[in-house]
Amino acid sequence: MCGIVGYVGAQPALDVVMAGLRCLEYRGYDSAGVALVTTDKMFTEKRAGKLANLEKALVDREHPTATTGIGHTRWATHGAPNDHNAHPHLGPGGRVAVVHNGIIENFAALRQQLESAGHELRSETDTEVAAYLLELETTRGADLTTAMRSVCQRLEGAFTLVATSSDEPDRVVAARRNSPLVVGIGDEETFLASDVAAFITHTREAMELGQDQVVTITSHDVEVTDFAGMPAQGRRFHVDWDIVAAEKSGYDYFMLKEIAEQPRALADTLLGRFIGGRLALDEMRLSDDELREISKIIIVACGTAFHAGLIAKYAIEHWTRIPCEVELASEFRYRDPIIDRDTMVIAISQSGETMDTLMALRHAREQRAKVLAISNTNGSTIPRESDAVLYTHAGPEIAVASTKAFLTQIIACHLLALYLAQVRGTKFGDEIGEIVHQLEQVPQAVRDVLATVEPVRELARELRDCTSVLFLGRHVGYPVALEGALKLKELAYMHAEGFAAGELKHGPIAMIDEGMPVFVVVPPRARGVLHDKMISNIQETRVRGACTIVLAEKGDEKVATYADVLIPLPVLPTLLQPLVATVPLQVFSCEMAAARDHDVDQPRNLAKSVTVE
Numbered sequence: 001m002c003g004i005v006g007y008v009g010a011q012p013a014l015d016v017v018m019a020g021l022r023c024l025e026y027r028g029y030d031s032a033g034v035a036l037v038t039t040d041k042m043f044t045e046k047r048a049g050k051l052a053n054l055e056k057a058l059v060d061r062e063h064p065t066a067t068t069g070i071g072h073t074r075w076a077t078h079g080a081p082n083d084h085n086a087h088p089h090l091g092p093g094g095r096v097a098v099v100h101n102g103i104i105e106n107f108a109a110l111r112q113q114l115e116s117a118g119h120e121l122r123s124e125t126d127t128e129v130a131a132y133l134l135e136l137e138t139t140r141g142a143d144l145t146t147a148m149r150s151v152c153q154r155l156e157g158a159f160t161l162v163a164t165s166s167d168e169p170d171r172v173v174a175a176r177r178n179s180p181l182v183v184g185i186g187d188e189e190t191f192l193a194s195d196v197a198a199f200i201t202h203t204r205e206a207m208e209l210g211q212d213q214v215v216t217i218t219s220h221d222v223e224v225t226d227f228a229g230m231p232a233q234g235r236r237f238h239v240d241w242d243i244v245a246a247e248k249s250g251y252d253y254f255m256l257k258e259i260a261e262q263p264r265a266l267a268d269t270l271l272g273r274f275i276g277g278r279l280a281l282d283e284m285r286l287s288d289d290e291l292r293e294i295s296k297i298i299i300v301a302c303g304t305a306f307h308a309g310l311i312a313k314y315a316i317e318h319w320t321r322i323p324c325e326v327e328l329a330s331e332f333r334y335r336d337p338i339i340d341r342d343t344m345v346i347a348i349s350q351s352g353e354t355m356d357t358l359m360a361l362r363h364a365r366e367q368r369a370k371v372l373a374i375s376n377t378n379g380s381t382i383p384r385e386s387d388a389v390l391y392t393h394a395g396p397e398i399a400v401a402s403t404k405a406f407l408t409q410i411i412a413c414h415l416l417a418l419y420l421a422q423v424r425g426t427k428f429g430d431e432i433g434e435i436v437h438q439l440e441q442v443p444q445a446v447r448d449v450l451a452t453v454e455p456v457r458e459l460a461r462e463l464r465d466c467t468s469v470l471f472l473g474r475h476v477g478y479p480v481a482l483e484g485a486l487k488l489k490e491l492a493y494m495h496a497e498g499f500a501a502g503e504l505k506h507g508p509i510a511m512i513d514e515g516m517p518v519f520v521v522v523p524p525r526a527r528g529v530l531h532d533k534m535i536s537n538i539q540e541t542r543v544r545g546a547c548t549i550v551l552a553e554k555g556d557e558k559v560a561t562y563a564d565v566l567i568p569l570p571v572l573p574t575l576l577q578p579l580v581a582t583v584p585l586q587v588f589s590c591e592m593a594a595a596r597d598h599d600v601d602q603p604r605n606l607a608k609s610v611t612v613e
């Protein structure tokens with residue numbers, strides 16, 4: 001949430017910072033701003049709305065040719081998204097500028113202290129408090145780095161702060177607690193950003209900062225300490241993903257590109273996992289004995305990742321015989337869950353930074369549970385704080401609505417379930433090999449679905465003006481229905497609900513009226529009774545006037561009769577069906593958003609990485 005960039009080097013800082021912000025706009029797009037600093041001169045510009053508004057404003061203003069600068073693209077928490085509340089925020093004398101990601105939880109008390117001392121703050125944000133405190137420290141003689149350390153000791157909550165001062169124009173100082181920040185180390189230039197995407201065109205050498213660390217960058221140096229001033233180490237790493245992965249490459253939207261990338265993302269996630277007849281995870285700090293002791297699994301995740309967890313539960317219980325619960329991360333720690341050292345908590349998070357999931361994970365660790373992360377972001381906080389990690393290899397996901405990360409999360413959970421089955425002996429090696437072989441067929445199956453989705457696009461355009469859409473599923477098709485509804489809500493801003501089809505008669509069926517589109521995910525024919533029950537449910541909606549849009553495996557003649565629109569799916573085992581059934585629903589939502597003239601990649605009010613609770 002919120003994108004942050006800092007730069008010190010030899011290039012015009014404005015160009016570097018703006019280019020960085022363009023790559024981070026997916027993190028928040030309520031407002032944007034920059035600060036440029038030269039000796040004794042601080043220049044700032046900020047605007048409500050998307051980055052384009054800031055770009056326009058900058059065209060009309062003369063600005064210094066600075067080589068030090070910071071920038072911000074905002075997802076508002078405290079204070080409405082207007083020009084006033086946009087970052088950067090300045091200290092009382094306008095010498096220190098600050099951008100911030102996160103929430104300073106004790107800002108009201110700090111603000112009151114400042115106001116009682118006679119200061120008049122100009123915005124409603126929590127960030128401005130930090131700008132004031134920093135500048136006041138420097139007025140008392142501290143350099144910016146020392147000021148940052150002492151201010152951070154007074155702050156509560158989650159924050160990445162990046163600051164610059166016209167008294168020290170050769171440097172940018174930053175601090176992090178519970179919010180992401182990476183350093184990019186170039187040739188005579190240094191970068192700070194929420195995500196490597198902001199500097200990948202300049203350098204691939206990066207450093208990840210630890211919790212409660214302060215970093216000072218100059219063009220040729222990076223100094224890291226803890227909040228008390230003790231020298232500390234960041235973790236150096238090389239960014240190896242391809243720059244093309246962060247570009248649209250001819251697609252109208254990142255979302256379309258990412259939907260199309262799913263076969264490759266799935267294949268990459270499967271690659272190299274099954275060697276010599278044995279499965280392997282990326283990082284495993286738990287012994288086989290500890291894994292054999294697990295008596296319960298709890299999956300914690302949010303949004304789309306939560307739906308991946310709901311799907312995974314079926315395979316985990318079926319293949320490992322370990323009871324598995326799936327819980328919204330934001331609810332988990334507040335209900336006093338029963339966890340002990342024999343519980344395995346699986347945290348699923350594309351970004352690896354989602355605050356709700358991180359807090360659930362920390363709660364689980366405090367209760368001595370074993371924690372395993374499934375994440376798409378190497379080096380992010382959630383994998384770093386886990387006992388074991390399984391990375392999805394979806395590549396950078398830029399569109400706010402998650403697509404390729406979702407499918408790879410599901411397949412990663414399948415791999416994990418098989419890994420546990422292998423260690424605990426609940427499946428024979430040849431059975432595991434057979435399932436891995438079935439998983440390896442999935443990328444091609446997704447390719448086949450993608451080749452036949454044009455009618456789904458047309459359907460979205462036809463249904464452009466409808467007001468409400470229902471999604472029904474049973475078994476693993478139920479979370480697919482939930483995901484279909486979530487995608488439509490977030491992209492098309494339209495009423496959409498996902499239901500377990502059996503629940504329809506217990507209430508929701510009352511909503512159905514003439515012409516209402518109802519998507520139905522039909523289980524494979526091999527599921528016998530379940531398949532037939534679903535056919536009854538389709539009939540129940542149809543006789544009440546629904547327009548039934550049925551996703552069923554190819555050759556399912558029995559269901560075809562009851563479908564107003566039939567979307568054929570490749571034949572796969574039941575547990576793997578969500579990997580193909582989700583794809584037409586993603587395409588439908590994407591097309592619906594475009595047909596309703598919405599911003600497909602940046603839906604209103606949302607941000608990609610939700611680093612506040």
Ligand code: F6R
Nearest residue numbers: 303304305349350351354401402
């Ligand atoms: C919806 C979507 C969100 C995320 C959720 C968790 O399309 O993208 O619901 O799935 O915010 O994010 P991560 O996986 O980064 O923890």
